[in-house]
Amino acid sequence: MKYLDDFRVPGAVRTLVRRIREQGGEHTFMEVCGTHTMAISRAGIRPMLEPSVDLISGPGCPVCVTSDRDIDTAIAVAKLPGVVLATFGDMMKVPGTEGSLADAVSEGARVRVVYSPLEALQMAREDRGAKVVFLGVGFETTAPTVAATMLQAREENIQNLFLLSFHKTVPPALRALGSLDEFSVDGFVLPGHVSAIIGSDAYTFIPDEFGIPCVITGFETTDILQAVSNLIRMRTEGPAVENEYSRAVRAGGNPKALSAMEIVFEPVDAEWRGLFVIPGSGLALKEDFRDFDAGAWQVELPERAISGCRCGEILCGRIKPPECPFFAGECTPESPVGPCMVSSEGTCASYYLYCQEEE
C-alpha cells in the first residue's frame, strides 16, 4: 500500500542498525506510544539493538492508563435504565473493581462496540428513545474525532447522545514523568499521530526543562531505528525535538483538529492508572456542553480495591513485564489482572505475544 510499503526497505534497516552499533555507548530510551510499543515488539527491534540500546515503554496506551475508577463509572452508567454505552472494543475487557464492561454485558448492561464515535451519533439518531453514551477514551489523536462528533450532534440538535470523557493528553504526562526524582531516561521516542494533531512545538519544554532529547517518528521499523540513531546523536550534540515524521507532523499540528478540541473540551486533572493524578492531563466537556456530559450523572460506585499489580512501575519504565509476579501466570491477555495486559498495545500484552523468548 502506498505510504506503508514504501517505508519498508530491508537494506535501510540493516544500514540503520549498523549505524546505531557504530554510534556505541549505552542508552535507555522510552517510547511513549502504544502503537510504537506494538511495532517495536512485532518487528523484533529490541534484540537488534542489544546490548547498547534499551527501549522501554511509557504510559502510551490510553486504554491501559484508564483508571479502575473510570471503568467502574462506565459500568455503572452502562447499567442505568435506557442507556446504551458505545465504546471502542479495546475497553471491553479492562478490569474495574468488580469486573469489566464485558462482565456487565453478561449482567444485562447494553454495550455496543464501535469503530468510530460517528457510529454512536448514528445510534442516537436512529433510536431517539435510548440514551446513547459514548465512552471517550484516547489521546489527542482520538479526542478531536470525538469533539467533532459532539459538535455535529449539537448542530443537529440531537439530545440523546452523551459523552463520558476519559480522554487524556500526552505533554502533561511527559512533564510528570520528567519531574520524577528517580526518572532516568536518555531520550523519548514521541508518538506520530498524537503529534500530527498537537505539532512538534508542543514538546519543546522537554529538552528545555529536562535536557532530554526527543524524536517524533512514524511506525515503520526504519522510522523507529532512525529515531534511535538521532537520539544517540543528540546525547552528544545537545537535546532538541526532532521531527522524523514530517510526512504527517507539522510544527503547529492540525489547527482544525486543535480548534475542535478547544471548543468542546477543557483540561482537568486526571488519574492515570498505576501512576497518579496528573495535573491538567484530562479533557472534560466545557460548560457549554454540560447537557451532553454523562460524567455528571449520579451513579453508585463500589469501594476501590488494591490489586498488587505492578503496571504503574512498568508505565514509568522502572521494571519490565516479566519482573511482575503476575505476568504470564495469573495475568494473561485472556484473563488480565492489570490494564497493560488488556489492550493489544499494552506493554505486557506485547511482551506476552512477542518477547517471552527474549527474556
Added chain:
Amino acid sequence: MCLAIPAEVIEVLDEDVALMEIGGARKQVNISLVDDVSTGDYLLVHAGFAIEKVDEGEARKTMELLEELARLDEVP
C-alpha cells in the same frame, strides 16, 4: 489505539465526507478536520475521521533517504 492508516481520496462527496479506499475497501470518511481535500490526496484515517494529510513532498524525501540507506547496505 493511535493507529492511523494512510488512504487515498477517491471522491469528495460533500464538505464533510469523502469516499476513500482503505485496504482495498471503499469507505466514507469524515474530512471535517482537514482543510482543502481533493481527489488523489492521501489522508491519515483514524476512527472514521481523516486527522491529517500526508505531505507528499516530505514523504518523498523520506523515501529518498531510505533508498540512500539501502544503497549503503550494498556497499561491501
